[in-house]
Amino acid sequence: MIRILLAEDQGMVRQGLKMMIETDEEMRVTGEASNGKEAVSLCESHHFDIVVLDIRMPVMDGLEAARIIHSRWPSRKILMLTTFNDDQYALEALKSGARGYMLKDAEPQELIRAIRSCLSGGITLQDHVAAKVMPKLIKHTKNEEIDPSITPRELDIIRRIGEGRSNKEISDELGLSVGTVKNHISLILDKLALRDRTQLAIYAIRHNIV
Structure with a gap:
């Protein structure tokens, strides 16, 4: 079973994402957080294979949480999931240790593929995000x-x-x-x-x- 920590401050959105993820029989959301601080705290007491973080959250945002989680538990994969198709956010996410940057309007299978790609060591950027990020990286x-x-x-x-x-x-x-x-x-x-x-x-x- 793939154990997933899902951090999203809006309860209804979090439950919707959970339902999407768990359409894959091998995936289970075994931890839920409403902000980055809660996500870090859960990582201290539970094991997760991958952490899915919203970027904008109260108390502690996803970027700061990603930096802390990646520093303390480098084997845990991180996927950023956000509504913001923003190249700077995507760049910061990669610098913070994330292995993927997906938008919340992704289809369920896209999200599941992104999770599997992160777990297998790949890096996942949605095409229209990658189109903005790559020129910045090579400039x-x-x-x-x-x-x-x-x-x-x-x-x-x-x-x-x-x-x-x-x-x-x-x-x-x-x-x-x-x-x-x-x-x-x-x-x-x-x-x-x-x-x-x-x-x-x-x-x-x-x-x-x-």
Whole structure:
């Protein structure tokens, strides 16, 4: 079972999102919060596989909650769900440790796919959000050079992470085991002094690898 913490300040919206998510038999919303502070508190006392956060909430917003959760429990995936199709919010969400940014008007299957993508290590941005965010990420970075210590195989992996592929998808495409892909990613992160694959995806975009 995939255990999900859902943080949304409007009760009716939260219940609607819960119903959407739980149309997938493997997913259960096992924790609910009405603000970021409650979400952080629940993370202290319960285990969740993924945290779905609204951005604008009282007491503590989703961005601050994401930063705290990602810092304290880096293995827990974070998906931002919001009404705001705003490139700056999306950029801040990625910087805060989120692996996805979805709008609340997404279809149920889009939301479920986004959750699964985050859990498998992918990065999910809705197309019209990505169209705004990507130019911001690559602006003024066309002349940045790729670290010379990166091998061709590692470059293949970085490219696929930048394209949003999961570890399983990368392993299938390159003919490697999932464990080998994970080892490569750990080595790449160490070489580039990056925190996680979200930062690695941004690195790929900024260095024109994708």
